[in-house]
Amino acid sequence: MPKVDPKRTVAELQELRRLTADEEGAWRVAWTDTWLESRRWLRDKLDALDLETHLDAAGNLWATMRGASDRELLIGGHMDSVPGGGWLDGCLNTLAGVEILRRLHDEYGGRPPVTVRLVDWADEEGARFGRSLLGSSACGGTLVPDEERNRIDKDGIRLEDALRRCGVELDRAGESHAELANAAAYLELHIEQGPVLLDLDLPLGVVLGTFGVERHRLEFRGQAAHSGSTPMDRRRDAFLAAARMSPEIYAITGRHGGVSTIGSCVTRPGIVTSVIAECDVTLDQRHLEANALSTLLREAKEASERFAEEGGVSVAWQELWRIEPFAFHPDLIELADEAVLEAVGVSHRLPSGPLHDAAEMARAGIPSVMLFVQSLHGISHNKIEDTKIEHIEASVVALDALTRKAMAWVAAGSARP
């Protein structure tokens, strides 16, 4: 039985690195020449398999291996990187998909039981214009052109113009949604970008879904007062209220799961001889379960108000951003677990903190799942991003095993949205 050759995937990742990275990291930023070059390189590999390939209305690159059934199994990745990015983020997904298409080509002579498509999403990172998941959200149906139109990059170039240069009309990007007409399942492999598998000393994990996010700014308002002449019991210390809330935020998160982060603290007047009158902190809360995320937020609000009141200060919440959680499909999670067990003998289920294109597919109602492979240092979006070669190879084998199982699942008509 034909098998994938994961060493070839490693070699191709190294080749891509030589082509599109330097000692400061990878430069495949979406809508730039280096990104276009990486896609031509990818397309050459797909053409060798005699696949139908085209760019959709959002600039996503699709390669289709037509099967006996029109029902489609999608495998996704993204060639784009952040500036000075790592050598694996996004392109591992894509090149593992290429290797699986090669195996399917060998095994079925180019006509597998169900249709299999590889999609290279456009602009997953949002590194240039600050809008991540651009291509997959257009395809999924959640991109609103008017909300993105006026974005500019650091050189003042408009997003709309940068897309047009690459053959994409922002106002028509939503037409990409037609690509999903027959989609029955979506698979994605990705480096973890966090330390969970590293800490557990596990090569691979199955992703349960992507966290929902609640992002807010909390504005505590007390009163400035001289540090020497103001007795402690007379103070309305904005920082103290924020400080007292912070361990409680950790405790709340410990009770309900998920993660909560106070990312910045700004104090005013901010001089050594004055009680702090104004203290602004940002809070980012994430959870896989919508109800639990609501609980995290509600209890954090209650804590902020309790400590504010106790300290004689006020607190106001300003919403910065929010997105709901997207759970992956339970059947596919089971199949992914089996695939990982077969590949490396041990599996682990974990949520994804960062968003991924798979979240847009799950959001669009396509049964989806992801595999994570361990990240060394738990770090990505950086030139030091790395994964052990044997783990990369195991991840290709696991994604291939998952593809077999998912194809059978799709063929059996088991897709339950």
Added chain:
Amino acid sequence: MPKVDPKRTVAELQELRRLTADEEGAWRVAWTDTWLESRRWLRDKLDALDLETHLDAAGNLWATMRGASDRELLIGGHMDSVPGGGWLDGCLNTLAGVEILRRLHDEYGGRPPVTVRLVDWADEEGARFGRSLLGSSACGGTLVPDEERNRIDKDGIRLEDALRRCGVELDRAGESHAELANAAAYLELHIEQGPVLLDLDLPLGVVLGTFGVERHRLEFRGQAAHSGSTPMDRRRDAFLAAARMSPEIYAITGRHGGVSTIGSCVTRPGIVTSVIAECDVTLDQRHLEANALSTLLREAKEASERFAEEGGVSVAWQELWRIEPFAFHPDLIELADEAVLEAVGVSHRLPSGPLHDAAEMARAGIPSVMLFVQSLHGISHNKIEDTKIEHIEASVVALDALTRKAMAWVAAGSARP
């Protein structure tokens, strides 16, 4: 028996305000023309009493009423203000002293039992060059010219040049110390600049001494990590350690007295999607007792190290400034209490958070004490600084009563350093 006329003091304060303040506040910043003008105005009033007046080597203005005894009772104040300052800070002290000299002149025909001197200290505020208590520290013997020489104001003018323009050679300022040769006691009246008397609804208080100060920057160092992909138990959150320490700083201060203030908090990288890697806070601790101040500092250090260790982060302390506490003289505190009781029927003892020229006198071994008069709003160094007229008047009466008692105490040779 001749009495002071406190309404005259109020009228003179109002006159001074007309001369040296506008709707933005008072502009008697030391070493400026407006300050020199205010001193000429003061000197005219002293000359009317036929007193010996001169500037000493540090620019302090002395007016001496020679008495039967060479032993001297000093009454101090300062005509200088911060830019846009209040109408009472410093000049109330001076003008109350002038009124008392008038009473002594009437009562003793200009030759009281002990020598009485009014001193108008130069540059108490340090508003222009950032060096407060300049004149009194030169007189007390703690000014080190080389430490001050390179100070410049916001226009780039050197402190040394600004002083020279007013007839003061920085290197000879210490010769002012000779003025204290016969000093037996020092009295100073001042607005409280805090809310203690206001809260207690008391017009006047007796100051026990000036707080010692420990001023430090605490540098917590953890590790940046992605807010979505980093589990809570994997974090080394520099802000969390600082936050957990902060209520403990309040608790420590509650146990030992004094005041402690976290005046600023700076976080890095300070973005909503990252755990805080670096958190710097400033801490200002003050106490009237040197041992208790040491305890505040030691327990704060222990708390910072405990919370840092618990959070897997480091903490380093950088000293910014420190000064020891200066206690006022117990006999003079008793006499001041009696004077306040006579003036308004109720007294209260309190420490001074801000430093005052009296601290330099106490530090130089001159038995000293201060009276505080209530500040409306608890605020000074601001155009809204204010005190009820009847409280200003009572403060002049109380300082006069204290002068009587202190003169008797000096005459009796009771000065115990």
